[in-house]
């Protein structure tokens with residue numbers, strides 16, 4: 450017998466707000482608390498049914514259906530296990546954060562498992578008019594990392610191609626964090642010049658410089674109690690990286706023209722589409738700043754890493770951009786969208802759908818509406834188009850043009866290009882920045 454009888458365990462669990470069930474070693478539900486019945490109950494009795502049948506409609510445990518199973522992991526490791534699963538709920542399929550804790554009998558053997566569930570409100574597994582949507586394994590992996598880090602105050606670094614949803618992910622982490630009632634302040638580092646950096650981030654006192662007619666709050670101060678999102682951090686010039694590092698290390702700053710040292714109170718989320726590690730090697734990004742912001746990196750997958758999500762995203766984006774409600778994409782249109790390459794990722798998909806909604810007159814958006822795309826797109830260059838030069842140029846220009854031709858072919862991956870060219874990434878960065886090699 451376990452140290453607690455089932456009725457004792459249940460009366461304890463019933464008092465808890467989160468949905469919880471108790472399972473035996475054979476995956477059978479032996480008890481469910483009131484919160485679980487309220488949120489996940491489907492009207493049919495739960496007791497005696499297996500968790501995989503109720504949550505997934507599987508005939509076999511999750512690990513035999515190609516998913517990770519927290520129960521078998523918990524059994525093997527003997528410690529609590531946490532995973533993210535897509536579960537059937539009365540509201541359709543939703544992402545659920547599942548935590549399993551073993552309950553031992555007096556001889557130390559695992560007798561039961563208590564499973565605690567939390568529906569992830571920050572992302573949807575079905576088409577939705579707002580927020581993150583997705584169900585592909587790469588998306589679920591990202592979501593799992595987001596949910597793990599959200600509770601903490603750790604710095605997060607979002608790494609992913611342009612248009613993969615880094616800003617949306619940053620907002621979702623903020624929403625899932627204890628700072629959700631505080632502000633979310635986004636800063637585009639690409640737009641920060643030397644002169645703007647301090648006045649934008651730290652604010653200024655009245656009379657700090659000509660034109661400073663009143664005290665202005667900086668973005669760091671505006672983010673107090675919330676999250677500061679530094680977008681495009683890879684674009685920050687080296688001279689400004691030092692200033693940012695000082696803020697992060699000391700946790701204090703001064704308004705321009707001010708004497709008081711003010712304490713910063715924000716959770717940092719930074720994002721970039723650049724290969725920061727390669728930039729560090731190339732000395733284009735400070736190593737100390739990199740390690741300061743890289744506490745918890747999260748990769749935001751490109752569309753080609755989650756092609757199965759394209760129809761779901763397309764349906765969701767249609768609800769967001771169409772001024773007429775209730776229209777659908779034709780089956781043919783969905784197939785065409787799913788088979789396309791997107792160098793601009795979800796942003797490009799969104800634009801494509803928005804244009805099509807303007808072209809379509811009927812209730813259905815068809816292939817012709819999508820293909821009526823007259824804007825010349827900076828399409829990814831055809832891989833077989835060779836390098837050509839039709840005029841006489843000096844060697845420096847030749848090198849420059851060759852790099853202009855080569856880099857897009859390698860996805861603008863400087864580290865990969867450097868390997869192909871037999872030079873260091875650092876040399877290549879310097880060439881791109883128009884500097885002479887040291």
Ligand SMILES: Nc1ncnc2c1ncn2[C@@H]1O[C@H](COP(=O)(O)OP(=O)(O)OP(=O)(O)O)[C@@H](O)[C@H]1O
Pocket residue numbers: 580581582583609610611612613614615616617618680722762765795796799
């Ligand atoms: N998982 C998702 N579900 C639904 N919409 C998404 C998702 N990810 C991104 N989007 C939408 O795609 C567009 C681009 O997203 P976002 O601006 O967050 O990308 P980004 O990675 O920050 O881009 P950049 O690097 O260019 O700043 C936005 O309209 C956003 O709402």
